[in-house]
Amino acid sequence: MKRIVGLMIVSGILIGGVVAQEKGGKVKKQESVRQEEVRELMKSGFSNDPRFAWKLNQDEAQKICSQYPSRESMPASAIQKVIELSTSGINYPQWGIYWGDWKEGKKLVESPRGGRFASYGFSDNPADKGGNCYACHLIEKGMPGGTMGPNLYQYGKRWNITKENMNSPETIEKLRIVYNIIYNSWSAFPCSSMPRFGYHGSLSPNDVANIVAFLLHPESPVNK
Amino acid sequence: MKKKLLLGIFATGALVGALSTKAIAQVEEELSPEEEIRLVQEFNRMLAEGINPGEIWYEVGKEAIKKYNLDKCDLGLGPGVFKGAAAQMPRYFADAGKVMDLETRVGWCLQKYAGMSKEDVLKFVRQCWGKTGNCVSEYDGIIMYLTMESNGHKINVNLKDPRVKRMYDLGKQVYYTRMGPWDFNCATCHAGKQEVRIRATKLWSADRPGEAGNAVSIFPKYLVRWGLPMTMHYRYAECMRQMRWPEFIPHSDLGVALSTYLYGLANGTEIKAPGIGR
Numbered sequence: 001m002k003r004i005v006g007l008m009i010v011s012g013i014l015i016g017g018v019v020a021q022e023k024g025g026k027v028k029k030q031e032s033v034r035q036e037e038v039r040e041l042m043k044s045g046f047s048n049d050p051r052f053a054w055k056l057n058q059d060e061a062q063k064i065c066s067q068y069p070s071r072e073s074m075p076a077s078a079i080q081k082v083i084e085l086s087t088s089g090i091n092y093p094q095w096g097i098y099w100g101d102w103k104e105g106k107k108l109v110e111s112p113r114g115g116r117f118a119s120y121g122f123s124d125n126p127a128d129k130g131g132n133c134y135a136c137h138l139i140e141k142g143m144p145g146g147t148m149g150p151n152l153y154q155y156g157k158r159w160n161i162t163k164e165n166m167n168s169p170e171t172i173e174k175l176r177i178v179y180n181i182i183y184n185s186w187s188a189f190p191c192s193s194m195p196r197f198g199y200h201g202s203l204s205p206n207d208v209a210n211i212v213a214f215l216l217h218p219e220s221p222v223n224k
Numbered sequence: 225m226k227k228k229l230l231l232g233i234f235a236t237g238a239l240v241g242a243l244s245t246k247a248i249a250q251v252e253e254e255l256s257p258e259e260e261i262r263l264v265q266e267f268n269r270m271l272a273e274g275i276n277p278g279e280i281w282y283e284v285g286k287e288a289i290k291k292y293n294l295d296k297c298d299l300g301l302g303p304g305v306f307k308g309a310a311a312q313m314p315r316y317f318a319d320a321g322k323v324m325d326l327e328t329r330v331g332w333c334l335q336k337y338a339g340m341s342k343e344d345v346l347k348f349v350r351q352c353w354g355k356t357g358n359c360v361s362e363y364d365g366i367i368m369y370l371t372m373e374s375n376g377h378k379i380n381v382n383l384k385d386p387r388v389k390r391m392y393d394l395g396k397q398v399y400y401t402r403m404g405p406w407d408f409n410c411a412t413c414h415a416g417k418q419e420v421r422i423r424a425t426k427l428w429s430a431d432r433p434g435e436a437g438n439a440v441s442i443f444p445k446y447l448v449r450w451g452l453p454m455t456m457h458y459r460y461a462e463c464m465r466q467m468r469w470p471e472f473i474p475h476s477d478l479g480v481a482l483s484t485y486l487y488g489l490a491n492g493t494e495i496k497a498p499g500i501g502r
Contacts, residue, residue, distance in 0.1 A: 033390060033393045033394050033397060035397075037394065038394060038397045038398060038401065041394055041398065041477055041478055041481060042398060042401065042403075042478055044476060044477060044478065045472060045473055045476035045477060045478020045479060046469070046470035046471060046472060046473060046476075046478070047470055047471035047472075047473060049470070049471065052470040052471070053470070055403070055404045055405060055468070055469060055470050056403065056470060058401075058402070058403055062402040062403060062407060063402075065402045065407075066400055066401050066402045066403075066409065067400075069400065069411060069415065069431075070415075070416070115405055115406065115468045116465060116466065116468055117465070117468075117471075118354070118461065118465045118471045119471060120350055120353040120354040120461075120471075121353055121354010121355055122354045122465070124465075134423060135422050135423055136422065144423060144424055145423065146420070146421050146422045146423050147420050147421045148413075148420040148421070148422060186407075191402075193407075193408070193412040193413075195405070195406040195407050195408070196407055200405040200406070200407075201405075202405055202406070
């Protein structure tokens with residue numbers, strides 16, 4: 001169900017449909033607090049390690065998404081704005097969309113460590129890379145995973161990708177759609193809880209291509 | 225320090241067996257399947273036998289309160305009056321001119337009555353952060369003791385006080401702020417009507433009745449995998465580490481704002497510390 005909604009947003013058909021269920025409204029703006037106060041409070045509550053100061057900068061899309069408790073409560077104009085902001089600026093690998101290496105993609109999908117760091121104790125490294133996709137998704141058969149996002153088992157089969165049609169223009173177009181979702185999830189699912197991995201540079205265009213291959217390749221264990 | 229620990233353990237002799245004998249080590253989060261299974265078994269056994277090793281920290285805290293002159297500390301009901309005091313926090317403190325939650329207030333008292341500097345306090349607070357296997361911190365003990373003195377009392381944050389209400393409002397705004405390289409806010413994981421899991425862990429939601437209360441009323445919560453009780457500010461730091469936010473500073477107003485929001489949501493829930501989890 002979620003999947004269908006997503007795909008239709010990708011192809012631009014359903015934007016009106018999603019918006020129709022408007023309810024709930026904004027996260028109540030309290031008169032007693034101003035947005036600058038919230039920013040100051042947050043700044044003062046974090047370590048001033050200069051390596052991580054950039055994490056405090058909110059971009060325009062994050063500012064919009066912060067105003068609504070859920071996508072269902074967003075007005076059409078806000079949804080459209082986030083999609084616009086997110087669709088522009090998707091970068092592709094140097095030679096365009098291609099079949100990446102699903103074995104490399106598998107490693108990135110499984111690693112929970114990417115971008116995580118605190119100075120106390122843990123063995124995280126700020127340069128570690130990974131998408132921690134299992135936190136939110138079930139993917140390979142038998143592997144434990146979360147339920148915040150949809151089940152991705154046999155994702156390539158669901159897109160009807162086979163050994164025979166692997167290199168057809170239609171299939172390459174499907175790769176591009178899934179690439180966009182992983183590069184910038186908000187281009188398809190505005191304000192989704194799924195991080196915008198490529199947009200923030202947590203994953204490179206080639207990393208994203210490898211992950212797409214892991215999800216869609218007929219030989220990948222995802223599609224066995 | 226070692227002596228204190230032994231003292232605590234003897235005082236609660238029944239619990240000794242529950243502690244594993246592993247040395248203090250850095251936390252490695254990726255457990256092998258065998259370790260996962262052992263952990264689940266140990267957790268189930270503790271539940272079945274009604275054991276909560278977290279209670280050991282109550283004794284550690286009782287000693288530490290004497291050692292650091294915290295019997296002078298006023299949690300809002302008068303110096304050294306601790307019964308039921310934590311249940312009414314966060315609250316406004318005229319002597320500090322600020323709203324404070326339990327942990328922040330204890331930090332303030334440590335500076336005032338134990339001669340610690342701000343840096344000393346931060347070190348004291350974070351002594352066992354990121355550690356596993358019998359790391360016993362006096363700070364965790366103090367927070368455990370003071371919270372358990374409110375067991376059975378209902379959380380009662382005074383939102384009619386405009387200074388408290390302001391912190392509540394700030395905390396709520398923080399809760400919904402999307403920020404950082406992974407675009408998370410607290411609501412990403414702790415909101416919504418539908419129950420979700422992150423890996424195998426069920427997440428509580430601010431939108432499902434009673435769940436915020438159930439979440440905060442059992443803190444400090446003993447974590448079997450790390451062998452120590454986690455205080456609320458350690459919990460905030462860990463959630464923010466998972467969120468890829470910058471590193472959280474305990475006892476900051478940011479922590480107080482989040483506590484005021486969460487404990488405010490939890491008003492009416494009975495305190496039952498320590499909780500226990502894997």
